Amino acid sequence: MANEYTNLERNRLEKLERLRAGGIEPFPTRTERTHTSQEAIRQFEAAEAAAKSTGEETPAVVPATLAGRLRSLRAMGKITFAHIEDGEGRVQLFLRANDLGQEQFDLFNREFDLGDFVQAGGEMFRTRTGEPTLKVTSFRLLAKAITPLPAAKDEVVDGQVVRHATLADPETRYRQRYADLVVNPHVRQIFQRRAATIRALRTFLDQRGFIEVETPILQPIYGGAAARPFTTHHNQLKQDLYLRISFELYLKRLTVGMFERVYEIGRDFRNEGVSFKHNPEFTQLEFYWSYADYLQVMDMTEQMVNYVAEQVLGTHRIQFRGQEIDLTPPWKRLTMRDGLLDVTGVDIDAHPTAESLAAAMRQKELPVKPGAARGKLIDSMLSEYLEPNLIQPTFLYDYPRDLSPLAKSKPGNPLTVERFEGFLGGMELCNAFTELNDPLDQEQRFLEMGREYEADDDERHPMDEDYLQAMRYGMPPMGGFGMGVDRLAMLMTDSDSIREVILFPHLRNREE
RNA sequence: GGGCGUGUAGCUCAAUGGCAGAGCAGUGGCCUUUUAAGUCAUUGGUUGAAGGUUCGAGCCCUUCCACGCUCACCA
Structure with a gap:
């Protein structure tokens, strides 16, 4: 059956076509990652610690090229903050028109979407709020996401209820486990x-x-x-x-x-x-x-x-x-005989035949399946009365x-x-x-x-x-x-x- | 297989039988240190499918589909 694209998907397909028209391959073959997200952060923090111990004012430069999936975007005029996520975690990206040139900066803001895989190169620094961040001097699309991830951001109701809504429908989660895994860490x-x-x-x-x-x-x-x-x-x-x-x-x-x-x-x-x-x-x-x-x-x-x-x-x-x-x-160790005796009052050892056991069970007002073998009767008492209590x-x-x-x-x-x-x-x-x-x-x-x-x-x-x-x-x-x-x-x-x-x-x- | 429940926008959810809505995302603006930013505007629907009742159905009825819970089944 042919797939029918939603409006959101068509919107992304148009971006993809614009990228191709501009000579940009939306699914390139090679990646030049030098660090995972956590390696870049650890290396930067180590450089900071080294600078502090030697009294340097600025830590050694930590250049890094990272790769991952775009998971947040905050465009603020001439600067943009974003987070990319890889298999180890997230790291913030900082993009500035001054650093990238207006054309590249606009390209990122206009044609890149949440869910896209991107590569970003630059140097690590710490923002005013203290988050280790990559100051991006070059970036590249690694793989365009056509379908938006099934995740919403949080919802603020009356300035009170904050719900970070994400994929919750069990059917979709199981049928599209890949999407479940992306959005539900x-x-x-x-x-x-x-x-x-x-x-x-x-x-x-x-x-x-x-x-x-x-x-x-x-x-x-x-x-x-x-x-x-x-x-x-x-x-x-x-x-x-x-x-x-x-x-x-x-x-x-x-x-x-x-x-x-x-x-x-x-x-x-x-x-x-x-x-x-x-x-x-x-x-x-x-x-x-x-x-x-x-x-x-x-x-x-x-x-x-x-x-x-x-x-x-x-x-x-x-x-x-x-x-x-x-x-x-x-x-804890318990014989089946003692276990059943405790919870039902029936002594299975006293009843070597199915007939005798069934009679004993009826006397205790336990349900008996007609014609069941002795083993089946014991098993039914076990799963009904004993198993649920064995915490x-x-x-x-x-x-x-x-x-x-x-x-x-x-x-x-x-x-x-x-x-x-x-x-x-x-x-x-x-x-x-x-x-x-x-x-x-x-x-x-x-x-x-x-x-x-x-x-x-x-x-x-x-x-x-x-x-x-x-x-x-x-x-x-x-x-x-x-x-x-x-x-x-x-x-x-x-x-x-x-x-x-x-x-x-x-x-x-x-x-x- | 039986019983109960659910199915509404990409996601999370509203909507006495009476104009199908919200937040987020998306789209178009503004914005040079944000934190699931802020702000102005705005697009988006075969209400799971088919049939029926009704002046009128997301809502009531029937059948079907899928999922959840539960019972049955299950060494």
Whole structure:
């Protein structure tokens, strides 16, 4: 569809044509930047400090050529003040007809707009109000902005209400994230913190001897979680493929191959509902640690999250949704049985069958979904009554076996597996267990899952024969771990929605 | 998928069923140290889309679209 220009855009296009007519290329190829905004300011302030210490009246000249986006313009007759912004910050420009000549000065005022990328050369000085500023002796357009940035200046109502209105509409912010990033510096900070979060995770794991690997995103059989996959097709191979819903089964194959400690940070895809904590594609961290069990993984988890906060925020006490969360280890540990007993009065250990558990729940006047399996019933109590109350970091551990087909049973307790989930801020953050490494038991679990989900084909857990083959070669005992990196980024940035920490979140297509 | 809500100028927002407005930005002036400058003037609208009710619809009704919140779903 052809773009239709607004009046404001047409106005800028006319400027662009005038520039071209005057022999000025509005999108030149080269830039001659010598300093970033902050380098120029730092160097100037250093020259000032040096002059002061030696008693000089004027500091040494600091020549600089800067480049950035025009973010403010104040034309005052024969002089103009402006600010340009680059990746590090802002610096003020000072232009004077006397210095530039009337023709150049007029060119700047008439044809340059907010949002344009410009290059400006000159010397640093300090204005009467004390701001380090570039006195411009030459300038050049680097790239014309046709569309005005979606930002307004402040609004003064009755000399009282000052509102620095800027792009706020969530739809526009997500669809045009580039514009959001330009005008909302705090959004840039969110993604800098996200990057720091992922960097800290890598550093933490690398330091502990884990090796980062990459496993297939296109998989012939999906597995490792219960979720509907996205399906695609390879034309030449005439083969349906799935976008992975987890990395688990591939990473565990690598432990068979003697990689004792592996991890992967990457994208998972789940063809399910979208919410403030769900996006169809999301970033996952999984690691597998041979010869460890879920208790060791628990210890490492609290250390890892605490380390991330220290690296990203410089503190162990983070603010999230108006509450302070203390990440300092050790975290609270609670068995699922005790946790549910506390909040619902139902003892899951006393009810080994779905029928018995459902009866107990009805007696406590808890909602029961008819025909639900025991694991589903437990899960519903967990997410309804327990999870929202777990604000401070809490490990919930020892899960029912029928919720966890890839986890190992507790010795002497076949109904319970060695599994934990980490909760904080009322959200599930991670999921881990002592991994099942018995190929015969694993085959049996796959068969059970297949039966259980027979009614709902979408959720069926497909049998992965090759995974069983890997396990038959011998799989070491190990602890495994998975964590939603987006949710960790939410915690590190105090973001209410997963969409705030994903650069380009999924949105429905616009009507033509 | 259900419920509730929102959609008006580039941005942020007004407008009892009765002339579609403001601030900022934009445009044209004045202004040689401003601070998201000041000042005078001024342009800009298919009110998300389509239909309906009405003498008259931004407002009421119906359908559709998008977004937000929420429920359902979601190991």
